[in-house]
Amino acid sequence: MEANLKKPRGVLNEPVQRSKFTLDLYIPSPDLEAYVEQYWIVKWDLTGQEPYMSEVLPHPSVHMTVEPDGAWVTGVVERKFTRKLQNSGVVLGIKFHPGAFYPFTGIPVQRWTGQTVRAEDVFGADAVAYEHAVKSLDSNDAAGMVTQAETFLRGRMPAHDPAVAEIRGIIEAIKNDRSITGAQDIARQFHLSVRMLQRMFGKYVGVSPKWVIQRFRLLEVADKLEEGQPWNWPQFAAELGYYDQSHFIKDFKSIVGVSPEQYVRNNGTGT
Structure with a gap:
């Protein structure tokens, strides 16, 4: 182990x-x-x-x-x-x-x-x-x-399913490629239709491709805030695929429970 x-x-x-x-x-x-x-x-x-x-x-x-x-x-x-x-x-x-x-x-x-x-x-x-x-x-x-x-x-080892490796590749691309901001970007890169991609995610992942993209970007933002890095709300919003920072802040608060600025204050990581 x-x-x-x-x-x-x-x-x-x-x-x-x-x-x-x-x-x-x-x-x-x-x-x-x-x-x-x-x-x-x-x-x-x-x-x-x-x-x-x-x-x-x-x-x-x-x-x-x-x-x-x-x-x-x-x-x-x-x-x-x-x-x-x-x-x-x-x-x-x-x-x-x-x-x-x-x-x-x-x-x-x-x-x-x-x-x-x-x-x-x-x-x-x-x-x-x-x-x-x-x-x-x-x-x-x-x-x-x-x-x-x-x-x-x-004791329950399943039969080989090629979709598992394909989805893992997609997830890695989402995590590492900030140019991916929507399902269309994934579909284009992996030669899938958007509808096929959405069905695959519903069946295997449980949430939409867009949700996965935004969650990984939000995790990255949370990591940066925890590390005390200077914050730039417009930049963070753009990296998450939002058109303006107000929608980003609203979603952050709805998920985390507090605004990004309050989260920074709570953790004593302001710079």
């Missing part, structure tokens, strides 16, 4: 959150790398303290988690994801690559967009056995937890 040393993206108000819980990331084994982006383990001990609301700006990924109150599958969360942490606990998560959860179920992923459902309702009794196996381990046994996750996935 190899740790993923990259800084996690999307954790809002990270300086504060770092004092409330630990987040460790782990790289999947080579045979599962096509499907799993990473495993993550969150641990907290707030015994005798007030509960804490953890906030994350989600990626276009499906997660499967084992938590104190059960095992769950969470589809793409379109707005800020919040979770109440109280007392003490540990969560094991499997973060699938965008588009890579569909082969495990054969059910269009948009069915779970914005929803969290019991893993048992998706995978049957196997999910219950998996939950029990993870919870039987010591909370510090990260290697054992990841092994259980990989054993569960290998």
Whole structure:
């Protein structure tokens, strides 16, 4: 088991959150790398303290988690994801690559967009056995937890689906190429019709190509703000594909919960 040393993206108000819980990331084994982006383990001990609301700006990924109150599958969360942490606990998560959860179920992923459902309702009794196996381990046994996750996935290894690799290539292009601002740009680059692209994303990713583009740009903006980089709202708005900064600020606030300027003040990262 190899740790993923990259800084996690999307954790809002990270300086504060770092004092409330630990987040460790782990790289999947080579045979599962096509499907799993990473495993993550969150641990907290707030015994005798007030509960804490953890906030994350989600990626276009499906997660499967084992938590104190059960095992769950969470589809793409379109707005800020919040979770109440109280007392003490540990969560094991499997973060699938965008588009890579569909082969495990054969059910269009948009069915779970914005929803969290019991893993048992998706995978049957196997999910219950998996939950029990993870919870039987010591909370510090990260290697054992990841092994259980990989054993569960290998027991349901899907047939090869070329669309998974194609979508991964599209996602990488969106992340790295700022000239991509709309579905038409993706369709042109990957020789697809816009309608075909939209159907593919609905089936495999669960959200539209435009949503994915804006989310990755917004994650980039959040990272810059966390790092204390000077802000330039018109520039950020243009990079996100907005025609003016007022719409960008409105959407930022609707997703994150505060305006960009307030977010900077809350984190003490103003320059």
